[in-house]
Amino acid sequence: MADGSRPCPHARTWSTLATPASAQDAERSDDTTAQALLAALDVSSFAAKGEAIEAIVRSDDPRARGWLQALLDGRLQRTDDGRFVVVLDNAGRQWPVEDALTGEALGEMSRRDLDRIGINNALRNQLRSAIAVVDLYAADVGLRRASAERLLGEVDGDLAGPLAEVIEAEPDARVKERLLQALAIYRLEQGEVEAIDDLRGSLHPRVRVALARAASGAVESRAAADDGPVLAEEARRALSGIEQKLKVNRAVETLYFGLSLGSVLVLAAIGLAITFGVMGVINMAHGELIMLGAYTTWAMQQWLPGQPGLALILAIPAGFLVAALAGIAIERGVIQFLKGRPLETLLATFGISLILQQLVRTVISPLNRTVVTPEWMSGSIAINDALSLTLNRMVVLGFALVMFAALILIMRRTRLGLEVRAVTQNRAMARSMGIRATRVDILTFALGSGVAGLAGVALSQLTNVGPNLGQNYIIDSFMVVVFGGVGNLWGTLVAGLSLGVINQVLEPWAGAVMAKIIVLVFIILFIQKRPRGLFPQKGRAAEG
Amino acid sequence: MQSRSWLMRPFGERSTLIFLGVLLATMALVTLLHVAVPAGHPLHASAYTVNLFGKYLSYALLAVAVDLVWGYLGILSLGHGAFFALGGYAMGMYLMRQIGDRGVYGHPVLPDFMVFLNWDSLPWYWHGFDMAGFAFLMVLLVPGALALVFGFLAFRSRVTGVYLSIITQALTFALMLAFFRNEMGFGGNNGLTDFREILGFNLRSSDTRLGLFLATGVALALGYVLCRAIVTSKLGRVCVATRDAEARTRFLGYRVERFQLFVFVVSAMLAGLAGALYVPQVGIINPSEFSPLFSIEIVLWVALGGRATLYGAVIGAILVNYAKTVFTGVMPDAWLFALGGLFVLVTVFLPRGVAGLLALRLRRSGDSDASFSAKEAAA
Numbered sequence A: 001m002a003d004g005s006r007p008c009p010h011a012r013t014w015s016t017l018a019t020p021a022s023a024q025d026a027e028r029s030d031d032t033t034a035q036a037l038l039a040a041l042d043v044s045s046f047a048a049k050g051e052a053i054e055a056i057v058r059s060d061d062p063r064a065r066g067w068l069q070a071l072l073d074g075r076l077q078r079t080d081d082g083r084f085v086v087v088l089d090n091a092g093r094q095w096p097v098e099d100a101l102t103g104e105a106l107g108e109m110s111r112r113d114l115d116r117i118g119i120n121n122a123l124r125n126q127l128r129s130a131i132a133v134v135d136l137y138a139a140d141v142g143l144r145r146a147s148a149e150r151l152l153g154e155v156d157g158d159l160a161g162p163l164a165e166v167i168e169a170e171p172d173a174r175v176k177e178r179l180l181q182a183l184a185i186y187r188l189e190q191g192e193v194e195a196i197d198d199l200r201g202s203l204h205p206r207v208r209v210a211l212a213r214a215a216s217g218a219v220e221s222r223a224a225a226d227d228g229p230v231l232a233e234e235a236r237r238a239l240s241g242i243e244q245k246l247k248v249n250r251a252v253e254t255l256y257f258g259l260s261l262g263s264v265l266v267l268a269a270i271g272l273a274i275t276f277g278v279m280g281v282i283n284m285a286h287g288e289l290i291m292l293g294a295y296t297t298w299a300m301q302q303w304l305p306g307q308p309g310l311a312l313i314l315a316i317p318a319g320f321l322v323a324a325l326a327g328i329a330i331e332r333g334v335i336q337f338l339k340g341r342p343l344e345t346l347l348a349t350f351g352i353s354l355i356l357q358q359l360v361r362t363v364i365s366p367l368n369r370t371v372v373t374p375e376w377m378s379g380s381i382a383i384n385d386a387l388s389l390t391l392n393r394m395v396v397l398g399f400a401l402v403m404f405a406a407l408i409l410i411m412r413r414t415r416l417g418l419e420v421r422a423v424t425q426n427r428a429m430a431r432s433m434g435i436r437a438t439r440v441d442i443l444t445f446a447l448g449s450g451v452a453g454l455a456g457v458a459l460s461q462l463t464n465v466g467p468n469l470g471q472n473y474i475i476d477s478f479m480v481v482v483f484g485g486v487g488n489l490w491g492t493l494v495a496g497l498s499l500g501v502i503n504q505v506l507e508p509w510a511g512a513v514m515a516k517i518i519v520l521v522f523i524i525l526f527i528q529k530r531p532r533g534l535f536p537q538k539g540r541a542a543e544g
Numbered sequence B: 001m002q003s004r005s006w007l008m009r010p011f012g013e014r015s016t017l018i019f020l021g022v023l024l025a026t027m028a029l030v031t032l033l034h035v036a037v038p039a040g041h042p043l044h045a046s047a048y049t050v051n052l053f054g055k056y057l058s059y060a061l062l063a064v065a066v067d068l069v070w071g072y073l074g075i076l077s078l079g080h081g082a083f084f085a086l087g088g089y090a091m092g093m094y095l096m097r098q099i100g101d102r103g104v105y106g107h108p109v110l111p112d113f114m115v116f117l118n119w120d121s122l123p124w125y126w127h128g129f130d131m132a133g134f135a136f137l138m139v140l141l142v143p144g145a146l147a148l149v150f151g152f153l154a155f156r157s158r159v160t161g162v163y164l165s166i167i168t169q170a171l172t173f174a175l176m177l178a179f180f181r182n183e184m185g186f187g188g189n190n191g192l193t194d195f196r197e198i199l200g201f202n203l204r205s206s207d208t209r210l211g212l213f214l215a216t217g218v219a220l221a222l223g224y225v226l227c228r229a230i231v232t233s234k235l236g237r238v239c240v241a242t243r244d245a246e247a248r249t250r251f252l253g254y255r256v257e258r259f260q261l262f263v264f265v266v267s268a269m270l271a272g273l274a275g276a277l278y279v280p281q282v283g284i285i286n287p288s289e290f291s292p293l294f295s296i297e298i299v300l301w302v303a304l305g306g307r308a309t310l311y312g313a314v315i316g317a318i319l320v321n322y323a324k325t326v327f328t329g330v331m332p333d334a335w336l337f338a339l340g341g342l343f344v345l346v347t348v349f350l351p352r353g354v355a356g357l358l359a360l361r362l363r364r365s366g367d368s369d370a371s372f373s374a375k376e377a378a379a
Helices: A014-018 A031-041 A046-059 A064-073 A121-135 A141-151 A157-169 A173-189 A195-199 A205-215 A225-278 A286-303 A308-333 A342-363 A391-413 A415-425 A427-432 A437-459 A471-484 A489-510 A512-529 A539-543 B014-035 B047-073 B080-102 B112-116 B132-156 B161-180 B206-232 B234-244 B246-251 B256-282 B292-305 B311-330 B332-349 B353-364 B370-378
Strands: A076-079 A084-087 A094-099 A105-110 A114-116 A380-384 A387-390
Touching: A031 A046, A031 A084, A046 A064, A046 A121, A064 A076, A064 A084, A064 A121, A121 A141, A141 A173, A157 A173, A173 A195, A173 A205, A195 A205, A195 A225, A205 A225, A225 A286, A225 A380, A225 A387, A225 A391, A225 A415, A225 A437, A225 A471, A225 A489, A286 A308, A286 A342, A286 A437, A286 A471, A308 A342, A308 A437, A342 A471, A342 B161, A342 B292, A342 B332, A380 A391, A387 A391, A391 A415, A391 A437, A391 A489, A415 A427, A415 A437, A427 A437, A471 A489, A471 A512, A471 B161, A489 A512, A512 B132, A512 B161, B014 B047, B014 B206, B014 B311, B047 B080, B047 B206, B047 B234, B047 B256, B047 B292, B047 B311, B080 B132, B080 B161, B080 B256, B080 B292, B132 B161, B132 B256, B161 B292, B206 B234, B206 B256, B206 B311, B234 B246, B234 B256, B246 B256, B292 B311, B292 B332, B292 B353, B311 B332, B311 B353
Parallel strands: none
Antiparallel strands: A076 A084, A076 A114, A084 A094, A094 A105, A380 A387
16 A cells, blocks of 8 residues: 555656556646546446556556555445545454545544445456556565566566566566566467577476476467477477476475484484483483473573564573483482483383473463564575575574584583593493593583483474473484484484485375384384494493 | 193292282172172272273283283383284274174275275275184284284394383384374274174173173283293293393303294283273274373383282282372373372382382291292392
């Protein structure tokens, strides 16, 4: 409505193109003309309405776009006393309206006093392309881009001529390319073989539809009659080129989704790789530590309303701390009493996981909580027409890799890492060398748990945050650790990423659930073949 | 004792006789209270109570099966719910076929859910389940076959300890996902239900329920005796040796994986039998029986009752499930707290479970149970 008053950037308007003589030096339409333009819409014949729409487009009135949009949305209405208004909100009985001509708010009107100007599907299409045409002159590149998108496959004979000129004047390369394609689709439909050159390599679905039509021989060639097969042949060739490109795109997309899923698996499993792999402690409550991290993110966002980004950043240390403290409590409270009895540890920590789940259900809610994705993480990067990569997944993937690198550094380069490895390899010897094994145990467990908390912070951006969040990941995490080889962080990375990719590759032809089953069965069989995983520990450490 | 056949040996043990005595007395008492005491009397055992006891006994049989592999073989299976559910599904398929054309859609052969999915014929694996004999055989054979294949692969590769636990859990998880799919032909999410009769007896009549309760009791008694016979046999001794020192047993020349495989398959079949007895009593079987949570709960029953005693498993199963019935009725929110707390308390403070406490008293009074001393040696 209000955005109808943009100046034309090219000093040329639609009206100059469509009807060069009449409106060239027209002043802004005064209200009487505008009223007449709208009144022309208020007829019962759809054909007459179509002409009225044309007239509005030609009028070069700055309010034209607003009217067309309102008409398209069914919000352009006539009052009983013959004025035209735009309905702002049509909930309830009393609707707020504004004057279509002056744009001033008229307060609320009863729906009974209003008459909607009805349109049919043909008019709807006409309106859409009319709006697109109006938008082509917008100063804003975004609007022009969107309008060019809409024109693909919608260009008709009336538009083709003026469009060519618009293309000449268009400064933005992407808009220009789009418009060229839109025009080329029209030319192709008219049987121009050369038009195919402009369409080659485009991944847009509309282009593919047009080419497929031409390839099937449905389009008459404009040249000599025996050129018909040539056109179809050309179109087919262009189409197969596009298909080839699409295949590559799909492969890249699968890989991306696979890596994204894999990064989630790595995140969930890496903490386990530390507690299970390095300490030999089976922590079935690991999933619930992830859940705690996710809930910390939620709590942070509750605490800092309106600043989801800041809350998310703060949640990273907070989630780590919360989960690490919970981990220390679990280690001190239960696990230390069950040293050397892995199966009992498994059962006890499973009990803890049940308690934590129920605690969240009772204290917070059994329902899922919403964690807001900050603006800089939402949306996606469009690589081309067929491929766009969602930003949140990319951030999580990056986060997983950074976290992994940090863990590797901690294990390889710090005093703690050295001590952890020493205690892992030979507890008694390490102790006699002066390493406080109990302290190392606590710190390792806290590290593993804290990492689970970090995983929760990241996962809160991808999945629902609810009491079952952890349960959904625990089996997968164990699978990743076992598949990669216990006690090997690199194994966990490789296993997580490859399982994610395998899953995504299987999904299209097997379905999501079946893909998961196949992966599980695959791991079960793999463990039979290589009981120590992809990268088994060698030497004495392996005998533990 | 040595002169008797291995199958008769358990009857020479005091613990077995006490167990069988208590079991028979319970069965007789429930029957008496149900049949002889008129309804409305405070001591009357209603059909609901009988059903509940029947359910507990089938759980007890399942717990015995888990104790056989965990207590005597040292294999912590977190996937025994899968064998239980498979037995249950085999029974459910039989009960489904018994409905005949009395389903909602009135199709003479196809169960309702298949008509609903627009299937026009029975999948091949549903054939034969209209015959009781075949179906009851499948109750044992399907879980047995799965255990055979899975166990063969796992034990041959010497997958043991926590690794085995984790992949058994993955096994039941994968099966759960699979059975949730409608395309599998097992009723998907809803599973199999709306059963009418078993062997011609109406499942809703209280007489049939009493019969099922008694049958479950008998199955539990037989299963218990079979397990005792196995663990007191020479084979059982090898199993205990495997549990305590697998490598040494192997060095002594025993093909450890064969013993493990045999016991694992027997245990899976018992679990399947328990599932088959469970399903007609609760009237439904759905994929939630495959959930890893259920399988791990079974392990808790055994842990609470006391590992490597068999009767401890029975005590644990009944105690936990009775507590569950009470808790979920009175304050459902508290149940998971209680269950979780039990896991922690039992493993930390009661490593030998309730049976351990009992055995402690028995030993003080001078008696020493064979299996207990075996476990002592292990510790």
